[in-house]
Amino acid sequence: MPGVDHCLQEAMAIPGAVGASIVDYTTGFPVATTGAAPNADHEAAAAGTADVVQAANSRSLFVSALPHDLLEDLIITTAGGYHLLRMVQTDFDSRLVLYVWLDRVMGNLAVARRRMQKLADELVAS
Amino acid sequence: MTAAETAAPGRLLTQVAGERQTGVLVVGGHPGGAVYVLEGRVIYAESPAAPGVGELLTASGRLAGRTWQNALDLGTSTARVGRLLVEQGHLTQGELELCVLGAIYDAAYFVLSPASAPVDFLIGATHWLGPIVHVDPAALRREVTRRIRLLDEIFPDARVDTAAVAAVPRPPRERITLTAPQWELLVNADGQRTPADLALLLGRAGYATIQELRRMAAMGLLELPEVRSENPEFVRLPQARGAAADVQRPVPVVAAARATAAVPPPDPAPDPPRHLLVEPVEPAPSVEIAGANQAVYRPPRLARRKPGAKLPKEVAGEPPPAHQGTDEVLLKRIRTALRALR
Numbered sequence: 001m002p003g004v005d006h007c008l009q010e011a012m013a014i015p016g017a018v019g020a021s022i023v024d025y026t027t028g029f030p031v032a033t034t035g036a037a038p039n040a041d042h043e044a045a046a047a048g049t050a051d052v053v054q055a056a057n058s059r060s061l062f063v064s065a066l067p068h069d070l071l072e073d074l075i076i077t078t079a080g081g082y083h084l085l086r087m088v089q090t091d092f093d094s095r096l097v098l099y100v101w102l103d104r105v106m107g108n109l110a111v112a113r114r115r116m117q118k119l120a121d122e123l124v125a126s
Numbered sequence: 127m128t129a130a131e132t133a134a135p136g137r138l139l140t141q142v143a144g145e146r147q148t149g150v151l152v153v154g155g156h157p158g159g160a161v162y163v164l165e166g167r168v169i170y171a172e173s174p175a176a177p178g179v180g181e182l183l184t185a186s187g188r189l190a191g192r193t194w195q196n197a198l199d200l201g202t203s204t205a206r207v208g209r210l211l212v213e214q215g216h217l218t219q220g221e222l223e224l225c226v227l228g229a230i231y232d233a234a235y236f237v238l239s240p241a242s243a244p245v246d247f248l249i250g251a252t253h254w255l256g257p258i259v260h261v262d263p264a265a266l267r268r269e270v271t272r273r274i275r276l277l278d279e280i281f282p283d284a285r286v287d288t289a290a291v292a293a294v295p296r297p298p299r300e301r302i303t304l305t306a307p308q309w310e311l312l313v314n315a316d317g318q319r320t321p322a323d324l325a326l327l328l329g330r331a332g333y334a335t336i337q338e339l340r341r342m343a344a345m346g347l348l349e350l351p352e353v354r355s356e357n358p359e360f361v362r363l364p365q366a367r368g369a370a371a372d373v374q375r376p377v378p379v380v381a382a383a384r385a386t387a388a389v390p391p392p393d394p395a396p397d398p399p400r401h402l403l404v405e406p407v408e409p410a411p412s413v414e415i416a417g418a419n420q421a422v423y424r425p426p427r428l429a430r431r432k433p434g435a436k437l438p439k440e441v442a443g444e445p446p447p448a449h450q451g452t453d454e455v456l457l458k459r460i461r462t463a464l465r466a467l468r
Binding site for chain 1: 177182183185186187188218219220221223224225227228231259269272273276305328329330331333334337
């Protein structure tokens with residue numbers, strides 16, 4: 001039965017993954033972390049992650065462009081890496097996002113995105 | 127077992143965690159609550175102001191009330207309610223862990239944020255949910271401190287956290303944007319429900335509820351209860367400088383005082399003066415009543431009658447309508463607690 005730790009382990013098995021965490025994006029708190037974080041600070045990375053998600057979710061109009069539209073994931077590319085944020089949709093009230101940091105050379109964006117989608121779904125669905 | 131004493135709940139938590147104890151840290155006061163520690167690690171936290179795992183799962187419809195109750199009946203005595211739910215296939219391990227983690231951090235904010243409260247540590251007590259996750263107490267305390275700071279960055283007025291929620295009758299701007307959770311709160315705010323009532327009713331985290339309420343207060347969408355308490359810092363009125371200072375509108379002034387506020391300076395002319403300072407005719411519910419207990423019943427205000435006029439028959443005969451949602455949630459919590467005692 002996959003739990004949170006197992007999910008993060010699987011995320012680290014994505015080719016090129018450097019670090020992974022699950023972040024509560026209302027408070028910017030890393031609920032669970034593994035591997036490396038930008039500047040070796042998971043809590044600061046989580047706070048930044050929360051800002052990005054909030055910006056896309058409530059401070060801009062991407063998500064309300066269509067009725068019942070939903071934010072699925074956010075991808076930030078930098079010269080050195082990919083930062084993928086995947087919303088974890090739970091039935092009960094929670095505001096969680098799965099964050100994976102990929103090495104730019106080792107990582108494959110399309111593969112990683114598909115794997116993260118699967119991980120986020122498996123985490124909450126039986 | 128130690129005698130109840132007044133201390134900082136956070137410090138006592140660090141102490142018992144350092145000694146790798148097992149038991150429950152019970153914190154009194156309002157809202158109060160409890161933190162369950164297993165060999166120095168936090169396994170659960172609960173507070174009347176924060177919906178617990180059961181409320182979160184049933185209020186959202188994720189679990190039927192019957193399913194949850196069955197798991198409680200079967201697993202309470204052996205402290206493995208959580209494991210049962212996973213074993214019976216009602217929840218995935220991931221869902222349960224995420225839900226418990228959320229509930230712990232949510233309740234910990236209410237339990238550990240008071241600087242001093244009556245605290246008591248009962249050695250050996252465990253929680254009926256069973257150990258699902260293990261949280262480092264130091265990380266928990268750090269997060270509580272951070273959450274307190276986050277709230278004050280949004281809107282530095284703690285009255286919003288406990289007082290009954292009421293929307294302003296007329297929004298302060300022509301156009302306002304609400305998020306879905308904010309809408310839900312406003313629609314369910316009837317002037318009597320406190321933030322804790324709303325959180326339980328909607329099955330939303332208590333802290334997230336307060337966060338949204340502070341955001342709406344910062345936008346000037348909530349009535350701030352008039353409170354003449356012993357904390358004068360709550361009402362930060364500007365120094366009156368001649369007639370130029372607009373002392374009738376304290377709310378936008380507070381909002382403008384924040385460095386990040388991007389609102390233009392309030393134009394006094396088009397806005398109707400607020401009731402806050404001008405006409406204290408309707409006595410706002412005092413702090414004690416508002417914050418003390420969600421079970422306190424406040425009768426709805428009747429429409430104003432002419433002196434000497436009789437009440438309409440249908441109103442006079444009936445007992446005042448009870449508060450459906452709140453009572454139901456409260457009764458469920460009492461039932462859960464009673465079953466846990468068996």
